[in-house]
Amino acid sequence: MSEDFLSKILSQFGGSSQEYVFLSVTPGVGLEMCQLDVTTSPKSVKAYAVRELAYNETSKDIADYEVFKNAVADMYDELKINPKCNVVVNIPLVSMGTMNLPLILSDDALLVSITSEVEQTYIFRRMEPTIAWQDVNVNQSTDSRKILYSAVQAPVIENIKTALATLGSTLIGVDVSVASYLRALDFTGLTTAQMQDNITWNLMIVNSTGYSLVSLVGKTVVDYYEEPLAIKTFEGDDIYNAINASAQITLMSYPANYLYIISETDMVSAELLASKIQGAGTIDFFENNTFKKHEVMPVSLDVLPDNVLKISMQAIGVAATNYSNFPLKFDFIKEAKASKGGGLLAGSSSEPPVPITIGDKTFEITPSAATTIATVLLVAIGVPFALLAFVLLPKVEADKQQALDAVTIKAQELDDQVSKIDQEQSNTGSFDLKGEVDVVLKNNRSKLMSYSAVGESIPNTVWITYFMTQGDGLVDIKGAATNVEDIYVFFKNMKDSLINTKLRLQKLEMQSGSVDDLLSSSGSQNYEFEITNMTTDQLSALFGKLKGEDGKSEDPNAPASADNKDGKGQGNGLLGNTPIPDLGKK
Structure with a gap:
């Protein structure tokens, strides 16, 4: 207006x-x-x-x-x-x-x-x-x-x-x-x-x-x-x-x-x-x-x-x-x-005028006159809206009802589909997709952390002859080194990298096939070690399972083969190709 x-x-x-x-x-x-x-x-x-x-x-x-x-x-x-x-x-x-x-x-x-x-x-x-x-x-x-x-x-x-x-x-x-x-x-x-x-x-x-x-x-x-x-x-x-x-x-x-x-x-x-x-x-x-x-x-x-x-x-x-x-x-x-004028805005002398500013103009009207003007404006504005609503409301109502019916039918179809899917799942057994995904992600993360820790922590004079990690955080590492100090460095680095795994130095001894080899050796000897957080029972179960699958002992504690008797030239990070079974499987 x-x-x-x-x-x-x-x-x-x-x-x-x-x-x-x-x-x-x-x-x-x-x-x-x-x-x-x-x-x-x-x-x-x-x-x-x-x-x-x-x-x-x-x-x-x-x-x-x-x-x-x-x-x-x-x-x-x-x-x-x-x-x-x-x-x-x-x-x-x-x-x-x-x-x-x-x-x-x-x-x-x-x-x-x-x-x-x-x-x-x-x-x-x-x-x-x-x-x-x-x-x-x-x-x-x-x-x-x-x-x-x-x-x-x-x-x-x-x-x-x-x-x-x-x-x-x-x-x-x-x-x-x-x-x-x-x-x-x-x-x-x-x-x-x-x-x-x-x-x-x-x-x-x-x-x-x-x-x-x-x-x-x-x-x-x-x-x-x-x-x-x-x-x-x-x-x-x-x-x-x-x-x-x-x-x-x-x-x-x-x-x-x-x-x-x-x-x-x-x-x-x-x-x-x-x-x-x-x-x-x-x-x-x-x-x-x-x-x-x-x-x-x-x-x-x-x-x-x-x-x-x-x-x-x-x-x-x-x-x-x-x-x-x-x-x-x-x-x-x-x-x-x-205001000098009279008319409807003048009011009585007991009603002080109130200034109303419209643009650059200011009007002064009494409260009673303001009520009269408000009534007139309300009628002038309200009547056209009432007529418009009277004409358009039936059509709008019909359109809205039609749209509501379509939505209701669609909702019923979706309910039927959901019921059908629920029935099929109840017949075939339940499968918790989210739970399975969480388990896989957790296992993969644990294994990746173990691999990363080995790669970042191992000194140049240490090499790995056996490595096993499980999704539940179990780790078993066997290897050799030219000196004891680097074994302790590797062990300390692993503990710092895998904080909550409770690793321990399970084994540390000189590497030798027999007493005669040890006595006849004139050069320096390598040292074998084992780092793990598995209990004795878990280690026994692991090696027993390995033997049952392949028909022969895969005990990593067995002496090294003749091909690698000198224990040198292997480098850090050398892993076996034998797949490691997951103890979590039944």
Whole structure:
């Protein structure tokens, strides 16, 4: 279903489509307009524009609203945005604090208490404050509540609203820098480790007039503290020494696992300050100034390269308003609504509209209107499918039944064949093919290991006159050598090669046909040996079986024939041609 079709349906039900635009008044940067793309991985900045805009740090106000209006109009043209849009603006923090108040106080009485507190600052002695607040902690046992409040000048909001209205835009939200920072840290994942349940951490924001400290547990703000410092009166390392000396004392009151430092002034490097602060847990930092070395988050290639490092964390934070669930939100505009239209989407005043984004358009509808649209879409989509199913289902069912019958017949034929084979096997006796194969493989492996061991272990002065191996690991080797040492070498090598065969040196003696031969021999004599792991009974059974098959004795212990009486010239590895019977056969 196309985006245009959905947009037409929403428009027919009275919904107005207006684009969301996010602006940030950022001292040191200017006026920023930022749009995010959350459909990419990773999320990125898809559009960005910036214009110079002077900000008065003393009065906490935009210096010239005509310049503000013209800058917004220029950025609309640059990013090709329809001026008839909804706008959320981030402004620098003016006032923030916490208060402990009785739980029985009504909201009106609570507002009076906060107003009395903020009017003690010089800015609100001449300008009316607009106040927003939210609960930090409610203690039922002590009947008290701790609230976090923020205040901005009412004329500032009105001037911004008027400037945007002349362009056809609607101001629907005002954010402050602290909230934008926290939302940006959450959205970009820079503080994922810190924003876990029951993890204590502090956010330090350094500016040209001092620093502020936000104490949090996970994503919940539990306290706020400001420390004014005349940073501009210091030079060089004195700036860091002054901040460090003050921060060390302040952080003692806010013990935490982590400290995250953001510097928004070009006079202080967050990295250098982080290296000087001690005992504050794990310290991370971000340079939101000219010390910045990398962008806050990935940036589209459509953004001008010169602007990539200008993108501030406040601009990211306010642009993530619709994408981050960070709980700190201040509502300075009580009755602003994105949709001006009525119709079915207007709903009642008790139903706050919910934004729905379709492509580049955003609609705001009430829950009841959303239910109506969902019902209409369900009917529109469901009826054709129901008709299609009504027509095609009988044919599909018949085809499936025919296929099922064919499979059933084939399965029955296979069952009959299996039964027939089972019957034939029961009549002729069972034959375990796998078992027979395993026996053959085991016997062959044992014999091959014995042959390999002989070939690898035998010295040059040793020769074999008889060799027998069985599949069950039985080995009997007879031979001769010119010296005893090589016989022991051969025996040791065989034991090392055939570890589990329990070989032993059964026989070792000088080779001679008779006593006369031994006495008459003037040269060196050879030595006969036998290596085996067979018992005496097994050897007797083996030689008895050999005699029974051939009708004569094949005892390898018999004297060597005259043809080989000298015992030399045979070489290693000389085996007889007589087949060796397998003792495993019955």
